Amino acid sequence: xxxxxxxxxxxxDIVGSKEIIISESNSxxxxxxxxxxxxxxxxxxxxxxxxxxxxxxxxxxxxxxxEIALLPPFAGG
Amino acid sequence: MMEMKLHSYLHLQVDKKKMSKKTLIEGPVSPKxxxxxxxxHSSKTEIGAHNIFLGQVRADKHEGKIVEGIEYSAYExxxxxxxxxxxxxxxxxxxxSCMHIYHSIGKVKVGEISLFVFVSxxxxxxxxxxxxxxxxxxxxxxxIWKKEIFEGEGWxxx
Numbered sequence: 001x002x003x004x005x006x007x008x009x010x011x012x013d014i015v016g017s018k019e020i021i022i023s024e025s026n027s028x029x030x031x032x033x034x035x036x037x038x039x040x041x042x043x044x045x046x047x048x049x050x051x052x053x054x055x056x057x058x059x060x061x062x063x064x065x066x067e068i069a070l071l072p073p074f075a076g077g
Numbered sequence: 078m079m080e081m082k083l084h085s086y087l088h089l090q091v092d093k094k095k096m097s098k099k100t101l102i103e104g105p106v107s108p109k110x111x112x113x114x115x116x117x118h119s120s121k122t123e124i125g126a127h128n129i130f131l132g133q134v135r136a137d138k139h140e141g142k143i144v145e146g147i148e149y150s151a152y153e154x155x156x157x158x159x160x161x162x163x164x165x166x167x168x169x170x171x172x173x174s175c176m177h178i179y180h181s182i183g184k185v186k187v188g189e190i191s192l193f194v195f196v197s198x199x200x201x202x203x204x205x206x207x208x209x210x211x212x213x214x215x216x217x218x219x220x221i222w223k224k225e226i227f228e229g230e231g232w233x234x235x
Contacts, residue, residue: 076192077212
């Protein structure tokens with residue numbers, strides 16, 4: 001399975017892209033683990049995760065094609 | 078005359094559905110747009126109070142460098158959804174006649190407006206409360222980020 005991961009704010013700079021494709025991550029915890037292995041600088045960053053534009057607070061099952069987004073603290077206004 | 082009637086009829090229909098145009102706009106909110114928006118309410122004679130909040134980009138200092146502008150970015154689809162939810166919650170909570178929200182994305186220079194919240198109601202008290210609530214909810218819930226651009230060169234994420 002494949003998932004699109006969107007990156008915003010400082011996380012975009014860390015990863016070096018606005019969007020990456022991650023495969024073989026069937027849960028949000030697994031995805032995070034994979035991402036942090038690939039981009040160790042993510043480890044000490046604060047961010048929330050959204051699955052299909054909904055912020056999640058616990059480990060969540062991911063389905064093929066779900067849109068994941070990593071959201072650093074908001075700064076609108 | 079016909080045209081005016083049709084316009085206010087459409088305006089009412091739109092407000093009834095609490096539908097909105099896009100909230101995120103490219104670049105700063107112009108003072109002209111704000112003035113025009115005030116003028117657009119002259120036909121809504123049940124309104125007795127308008128409350129307007131404007132966010133202006135400040136020339137902050139960061140480690141000795143002076144900010145010359147902000148570059149806003151957003152998770153646009155989610156942000157529009159959240160703006161819609163905020164709007165719904167405000168209409169449910171307060172007895173207001175109408176509300177408009179515009180937020181910049183892209184570059185906005187210091188001294189320019191990046192947030193325009195416009196709440197109208199019959200009496201003043203509710204317009205103050207609702208306006209503040211909208212702004213606080215925007216700050217807390219919308220996936221928007223800002224990068225401060227310094228004079229000369231350099232930038233940092235807020």
